[in-house]
Amino acid sequence: MPEKHKHVADKPDNAQNANAPAEETAAVVSVDTAGGAMEPSAVPATAQSGQLPGGPDTLMRKIFTGSGMVSVLAVLLALIIGGLLIASTDERVSTTAGYLFARPTDFLGAVWNAATRSYIALFQGSVFNPRGNGLALQFAPLMETLTIATPLITAGLGVALAFRAGLFNIGGQGQIIMAGIVAAWVGFALDLPVGLHLLLVLVAGIIGGAVWGGLVGLIKARTGAHEVILTIMFNYIALYFLRYLLNTPAFQRPGESNPISPILDPTAVYPQILGTQYRLHLGFVLAIAATVLVWWLLNRSTVGFEFRAVGANPKAAQTAGINVSRSTILVMALAGGLAGMAGVAQVAGTEKVLTDGVAATYGFDAITVALLGRSTPWGTFAAGLLFGAFRAGAVQMQIQTGTPIDIVLVVQSLIVLFIAAPPLVRAVFGLNPRKKKSTPKKGSKTGSRETAQAAAGGAA
């Protein structure tokens, strides 16, 4: 696998060439989306250095072509396509399409109505419901959004942290499950005083996730097996293990034939922080704390610097005296621990029992959350809130307008696809004013771009 790196390094280095608009777009993309694929890859380097490669530029162009703008436009584009999909199956749209040429306004109006009706319902279900009785109820959807965002944020942080170290952690699902198993068992089987019990549930869950994630790191470090394959397999192993456990006397609720655990003790669950009317629990505060912690870890600590150095260029990191194996194991364990927090949020926060649906699809959603957040801690936090809003709102949308929840999957995945391909988004919105010439600069082969990025990341 190390050899793969060579190809990346052999590419002409456009990133540092200020006057090379020629391949600027390609450079932005390949850096941003990690043209190097599996290795330094998933780490959005622009997020590390805080600036777009490609040199100085006018302010206006920066605003309109910068990564922030691309993110906004990507969300917009995804929503538009999602809206078209909703409209395409709408009855009024198909009726009006019958006399499209006679009265096109009817058709366009119907399309607009179908899409906006669903999105308004989505908004009302996720942020603010004007029909609520009193302010408390009007903001209930927002609280629901935060509740659902909690596991998304922590699991997303786990994926993001691994990305920064150049590892693709698809194992959030399995890590959440393992954490859920351990945390739930501590929660219902042990009898401990208030405070200590919850603390132990949290710690046990984090360790459960960390062990499951760290195991992947260990196998990768020892044998070189690819973490994508390992984490996918570990997800399934964890799921079947959970299903097995839920049929054993130790985990199955007494007198119950369904695979469901006993309810966690009241001493073992997160308190509801804004009163019993909302499901929002202490886990959300811990998610904020985890975000701060990951930010500190990545940007202020030696370990975090090592992670990023390994992510940018494992060979260079090795040469610089960083223990790559140790970093791999550690970062996977930490990622597992963060996903573990999501598992704890599920069993000790929202669900209060362990079922085989404990992880729902949070582990997979976490990947899109981390990608949308460009693998930065606060970006991930914001993306978690956005996707939490989608999830919460989709339920309301389905009830009100009959639009299936699946539309959220479509919009989510489109957002990530578009964000990963900024030139596409710019092309769709006509923001590619510069003409492309292709004269690759052969002379600028330095092969040290990753190292430079690592250094830039360290300085940022």
Add this chain to the structure above:
Amino acid sequence: MSTTATSPLPGTPQEPTEALELQATSAKPVTWKIPVLLGALGIVALVFFGLMAPNQAATFGISTGSDFFQLPALQINALAGGIVLSVLMLGLAAYSVYLKTKDRPTPAWVVVAFIVLFAAAFLVWVVGGARTPSISLAGLIAGSVTLAVPLVFGSLSGVLCERVGVVNIAIEGQLLGGAFTAAIVASITQNAFVGLLAAALAGALVSMVLALFSIKYLVNQIIVGVVLNVLVSGVTGFLFSTVMQEDSARFNSPPGLGIIDIPLLSSIPIIGPILFKQSLVGYLMYIAVAVVWVGLFKTKWGLRVRAVGEHPQAADTMGIKVNATRFWNVTLGGAIAGIGGSFFTLVAIDSFTKEISGGRGFIALAALIFGRWNPIGAFFAALLFGFADNLQSIVTIIGTPVPSQFMAMLPYVVTVLAVAGLVGKSRGPAASGIPYVKG
């Protein structure tokens, strides 16, 4: 299925050219990995399947009623059978150790024979310990092949993509897209063949998105793959709820592809039903495996494809259009996976439901890796996983001490073992996952 001869030491840098199918073994030191692993598994088999097996006869029915001639059912004492089989396994392990002491690698046939023996010992043990210690071997094997069909198509898609240098995590999406399109098109046209064709197109379409984003926009291929799976799941789920469920008679009742029974040949015990009593998709599977294998390893086209996957710069220098080759190969792979997806809705079940592919795309991915990026290897790996899948449902019926969840876990555990030990490091095409930028 897998040659272990070229397994490098951990940490040995691997030159891109070495990952070609050349048996460039001369320079590489032989590791202890395989002999130790085989030995350990042999001891596990001896203890669990041999010494701890119940002293009960396991019965395996071989013939079905429609065969030409009836073979008597096979009766094996679980205790004796387990011991004999595990001793044979230990013999193979000892042979592997002996070869290691002579500094020679373990040949592939030893590993394959070991896996077969292990599966047989496991089977004898499971059936011997069951409440009703009798199963139909013919049914078990035929069922395994049936369950393996989508896996084989999926892993062929993966082979084609990875051999040309594009990681295909989107197999699941391609299968699901194929299944959905086959169902809806076959229902509307009332023609299963049109549905099959549409499934191939749908799979190709999913693949084209993968190719577009990973080749033109240089997006990380794993990201595109993961996201595409979600996208296809969302789109099919959405259309299922809004279109199919509204009028399932019109949109979700595809005519099935029937079983084509080749007279006489299909009455041969055991192999008859496997080879000559399949649906059209089943026959296509055998053809596809053969065509892809011959194409990749015996034609000029295949050489070019592999060159692009191993060393795109060299291929480019020789005048091969790297990105075009990649694009069309990935598209072709998607079409093949799409056909595999149609198996769900046109053969196995006669309607589409949400997430009908149920994670089989990921098992196909595992099969491709376990089969070492080789169509035939992937085929046998898929058969093994189909076997485990089928066995899981059978052990639930006959009632064995092994929880069915552990049987379900088996393919995944085997894959982890494979990528960690048997398959070793960096076995894939060298440039797989790396976008190619000319210059």
